[in-house]
Amino acid sequence: MASITIRDVxxxxxxxxxxxxxxxxxxxxxxxxxxxxxxxxxxxxLRMIAGLExxxxxxxxxxxxxxxxxxxxxxxxxxVFQNYALYPHMSVAQNIGYSLKVAGVPAAERTRRIxxxxxxxxxxxxxxxxxxxxxxxxxxxxxxGRAMIREPKVFLFDEPLSNLDAKLRVxxxxxxxxxxxRLNATSVFVTHDQVEAxxxxxxxxxMNGGRVEQVGTPGxxxxxxxxxxVATFVGAPAMNILEGTVELDGISLLGGxxxxxxxxxxxxxxxxxxxxxxxxxxxxxxxxxxxxxxxTVDLVEELGAxxxxxxxxxxxxxxxxxxxAVHPDPGSTVGLxxxxxxxxxxxxxxxxxxxxxxxxxxxxxx
Amino acid sequence: MVxxxxxxxxxTHVILFLGFLMAxxxxxxxxxxxxHNLKDVNDVPMSLLPGSDFWLNIKTAWTxxxxxxxxxxxxxxxxxxxxGKVIISAxxxxxxxxxxxxxxxxxxxxxxxxxxxxxxxxxxxxxxxVANVLSPYQTILDxxxxxxxxxxxxxxxxxxxxxxxxxxxxxxxxxxxTATGTFLYRQFFLTVPDELTEAARMDGAGALRFFIDxxxxxxxxxxxxxxxxxxxxxxxxxxxxxxxxTDQSHATAVTELKQLIPNVGGIPEWNIAxxxxxxxxxxxxxxxxxxxxxxVRGLIATEx
Numbered sequence: 044m045a046s047i048t049i050r051d052v053x054x055x056x057x058x059x060x061x062x063x064x065x066x067x068x069x070x071x072x073x074x075x076x077x078x079x080x081x082x083x084x085x086x087x088x089l090r091m092i093a094g095l096e097x098x099x100x101x102x103x104x105x106x107x108x109x110x111x112x113x114x115x116x117x118x119x120x121x122x123v124f125q126n127y128a129l130y131p132h133m134s135v136a137q138n139i140g141y142s143l144k145v146a147g148v149p150a151a152e153r154t155r156r157i158x159x160x161x162x163x164x165x166x167x168x169x170x171x172x173x174x175x176x177x178x179x180x181x182x183x184x185x186x187x188g189r190a191m192i193r194e195p196k197v198f199l200f201d202e203p204l205s206n207l208d209a210k211l212r213v214x215x216x217x218x219x220x221x222x223x224x225r226l227n228a229t230s231v232f233v234t235h236d237q238v239e240a241x242x243x244x245x246x247x248x249x250m251n252g253g254r255v256e257q258v259g260t261p262g263x264x265x266x267x268x269x270x271x272x273v274a275t276f277v278g279a280p281a282m283n284i285l286e287g288t289v290e291l292d293g294i295s296l297l298g299g300x301x302x303x304x305x306x307x308x309x310x311x312x313x314x315x316x317x318x319x320x321x322x323x324x325x326x327x328x329x330x331x332x333x334x335x336x337x338x339t340v341d342l343v344e345e346l347g348a349x350x351x352x353x354x355x356x357x358x359x360x361x362x363x364x365x366x367x368a369v370h371p372d373p374g375s376t377v378g379l380x381x382x383x384x385x386x387x388x389x390x391x392x393x394x395x396x397x398x399x400x401x402x403x404x405x406x407x408x409x
Numbered sequence: 410m411v412x413x414x415x416x417x418x419x420x421t422h423v424i425l426f427l428g429f430l431m432a433x434x435x436x437x438x439x440x441x442x443x444x445h446n447l448k449d450v451n452d453v454p455m456s457l458l459p460g461s462d463f464w465l466n467i468k469t470a471w472t473x474x475x476x477x478x479x480x481x482x483x484x485x486x487x488x489x490x491x492x493g494k495v496i497i498s499a500x501x502x503x504x505x506x507x508x509x510x511x512x513x514x515x516x517x518x519x520x521x522x523x524x525x526x527x528x529x530x531x532x533x534x535x536x537x538x539v540a541n542v543l544s545p546y547q548t549i550l551d552x553x554x555x556x557x558x559x560x561x562x563x564x565x566x567x568x569x570x571x572x573x574x575x576x577x578x579x580x581x582x583x584x585x586x587t588a589t590g591t592f593l594y595r596q597f598f599l600t601v602p603d604e605l606t607e608a609a610r611m612d613g614a615g616a617l618r619f620f621i622d623x624x625x626x627x628x629x630x631x632x633x634x635x636x637x638x639x640x641x642x643x644x645x646x647x648x649x650x651x652x653x654x655t656d657q658s659h660a661t662a663v664t665e666l667k668q669l670i671p672n673v674g675g676i677p678e679w680n681i682a683x684x685x686x687x688x689x690x691x692x693x694x695x696x697x698x699x700x701x702x703x704x705v706r707g708l709i710a711t712e713x
Contacts, residue, residue: 093607093611095607095610095611114610115610115613116613121611122607122608124608125604126602127604128604128608130608130609130622130623131627132626132629141614141622142611142612142613145612145613145614145618146613189612193612
């Protein structure tokens with residue numbers, strides 16, 4: 044168990060900088076998930092914690108000790124790799140016990156610990172097999188076992204579930220979560236899958252373009268995204284964004300065809316804002332209802348438990364998620380209604396969240 | 410893609426069979442010739458039905474050319490070359506692929522150049538070096554004036570000398586020093602996923618440990634392939650052993666075959682020469698047959 048402190052950590056390769064000054068505090072025993080699109084620097088950050096990449100600037104401390112110059116083995120981290128990275132020529136038992144063998148742990152104790160780990164992960168009957176003869180989920184468990192056996196201070200996961208099929212992924216997700224609860228070791232988990240991120244994380248770190256966009260609990264990230272990027276990246280289907288211009292008595296949307304009657308509370312007239320509404324926050328009403336927006340249905344996606352309705356709102360594409368038993372035909376007109384509380388406002392220039400509109404009337408007239 | 414075209418299948422089989430005949434025919438003729446007596450083997454055309462003197466010819470060839478010790482020499486040389494090559498190649502490729510150090514590209518090209526300079530091309534300088542391994546150092550000392558300086562200061566005349574003529578190391582070492590194996594390993598190491606290297610680092614294994622515990626076991630089939638090829642290559646060497654073994658005790662089987670070939674005006678004992686050839690061909694054949702299982706195993710179990 045250890046805390047991790049990351050201070051202004053940068054990473055640059057010959058030509059380009061891929062991580063631009065990341066600050067992050069991870070408490071002892073916490074499960075932190077780093078979420079971001081591919082190429083955002085999340086894996087690089089993880090690999091810098093592990094010691095597999097050199098740190099170009101700033102410092103990383105584990106349990107108060109700066110580890111910048113330490114070899115991976117001296118940092119007390121264990122890592123689970125995306126492709127498991129099992130040694131193909133070793134049996135499961137040898138794979139799990141390899142780090143102990145390198146460390147010179149006597150054979151008897153090694154066997155005892157391998158047995159213990161195998162019991163935890165239900166791998167006992169597979170100990171003599173080679174990785175070739177294992178299924179994806181079993182290989183995943185072996186990779187976890189290899190990390191566990193060292194009793195590391197920190198667990199690092201580099202997209203470990205991305206090679207599993209959907210069903211297995213859900214199962215392994217809950218297994219990782221359970222394992223964390225039992226071992227209570229500090230864990231850093233990198234993924235591009237937001238469902239994985241939301242379900243696993245104590246705290247979520249959203250990264251984009253080598254920078255941290257937002258750090259918070261999954262609830263905070265979902266309900267109060269700090270930037271337009273976070274708002275559209277987290278949540279499926281993605282949050283709807285409507286571009287608007289601040290006017291004297293509200294916001295004009297969609298090139299002036301719709302108006303949102305909210306107080307502008309300090310924003311300059313003429314400022315560009317982006318208004319975000321989550322598809323699941325929109326309610327369908329009869330067309331022509333007062334205070335609702337009328338839109339034409341483009342496409343209905345059936346999800347079983349609910350459906351996503353894609354509508355055309357004066358040329359802008361907009362999605363609505365509903366669990367109600369409504370099946371509007373493509374081409375028909377529906378009314379869309381949403382509450383001010385469900386709207387998120389972002390500056391069009393910087394993409395940062397604006398809180399200025401919150402002191403307005405509860406239900407805006409549209 | 411599997412094509413199902415009976416005519417094409419037939420044609421390919423015919424071509425394969427013709428190729429097989431062309432490859433195997435010389436061996437058959439050698440085997441038949443080695444079973445004839447002196448008269449039959451010199452008949453024109455030679456009878457393609459086997460004669461009855463096979464074992465006698467084999468025995469004569471064996472004693473005439475003193476093949477026992479020669480085969481042993483050949484075996485030591487070929488095994489030494491194969492083993493040395495496998496080890497050196499693995500080590501150099503490991504260095505080139507996994508380490509970043511100044512002059513790495515330069516060294517890479519130095520190794521690469523040896524591909525263009527096979528032993529036959531550099532045979533005279535190689536002979537000079539083998540005759541006295543330390544002669545390059547002596548030259549350096551002489552040219553820089555160091556030997557003069559040492560002589561002046563200490564009164565000792567520097568004369569370095571270590572000859573490898575008529576020795577197993579002289580036979581083996583020059584044949585090891587080429588780059589073919591290095592490139593074979595390099596290509597293989599490049600296919601080993603980086604994650605494996607990183608996993609080993611996370612497990613606390615140092616570079617050498619990773620090499621021995623992970624890379625070498627993974628390249629077993631590579632080793633078998635390279636070892637076999639090098640064994641054959643060394644076994645079939647003619648020019649080099651001929652050049653550096655002036656003493657009969659270190660001659661190899663292939664060079665000694667010459668003794669069985671009839672001289673102009675001598676008795677045309679081609680049956681004995683063919684019998685000797687058969688004996689000398691046998692060990693490489695055994696090696697290939699034994700190693701073939703490994704190849705097949707390596708092809709089936711792509712452990713990656």
